[in-house]
Amino acid sequence: MPFHWKTGRRSATGYDRVVQNPVLARLGARLLWNYDIRHLHRAIAAQDPSALTLDIPCGGGVAVRDNPRHVAADLSRTMLDRARRRTSTLVQADIYALPFPSGTFDACVTYNGLHCLPDPAAAVLELTRVLRPGGTLGGTTLILGTSRRTDALYALLRRRGYFGPSGTLADLRTWLTSASLTDVHLTPNGAVAGFTAHRPAN
Numbered sequence: 323m324p325f326h327w328k329t330g331r332r333s334a335t336g337y338d339r340v341v342q343n344p345v346l347a348r349l350g351a352r353l354l355w356n357y358d359i360r361h362l363h364r365a366i367a368a369q370d371p372s373a374l375t376l377d378i379p380c381g382g383g384v385a386v387r388d389n390p391r392h393v394a395a396d397l398s399r400t401m402l403d404r405a406r407r408r409t410s411t412l413v414q415a416d417i418y419a420l421p422f423p424s425g426t427f428d429a430c431v432t433y434n435g436l437h438c439l440p441d442p443a444a445a446v447l448e449l450t451r452v453l454r455p456g457g458t459l460g461g462t463t464l465i466l467g468t469s470r471r472t473d474a475l476y477a478l479l480r481r482r483g484y485f486g487p488s489g490t491l492a493d494l495r496t497w498l499t500s501a502s503l504t505d506v507h508l509t510p511n512g513a514v515a516g517f518t519a520h521r522p523a524n
Contacts, residue, residue: 378396399414
C-alpha cells in the first residue's frame, strides 16, 4: 500500500475525519469524483449482520459495525486506532497475505481500497481465497476513464503516493472474473464503481 496510508498518521487521520463527516463526505465525493455518496451508504446498509464478514481496508470504520461477526482489518495502525471507537473486533493485516484460512468468511467488503493498492488484482485473488464457496465480495473503488478532470486528479494523487495504478471499469471486471468470481455486478457513478461478485458454490 502506498506510503501515506501505512505510515502517514496525519494523512490517515485527515482522510478519516472527512469521511466520517456527512456534509464533508458528501461534498467531497461530489466535487472531487462526481460521486453520489448515497450509493456507498446503501451498500453498507445492505450488509448482512449475521454473515461472518471481513472488512479490509476498514479505514477509520466507515462501514464498521459493533458486531463480533464483522472483522475490521487494515494495514494502518492509525486507522485501526480510529476504528477501535466503533468495534473491538480488529486485526492488523496485509490484504495480500491475509492471516485467515481459506474459505473463512461469508462475505468480504473493500470500500474505497482497491485504488490505493499497487496490485488490486492480487488483492482480489487473496480476498477470494478467504471467501467460502458461495460467499460474496463487494465494495467500491475509484476508476479511470470517466472524465479527463477526474483522471488528472487521480494522476496527481498517485504521484503523491496516495493511490496505486487502479484501472477502468473494464479492468475492474477483469480483476473479478480472473479470480474466478461469478455474478459480477458493477454500478458506476461518476469516477467510482460499486461492485459485487460471488465465489462459485462448487
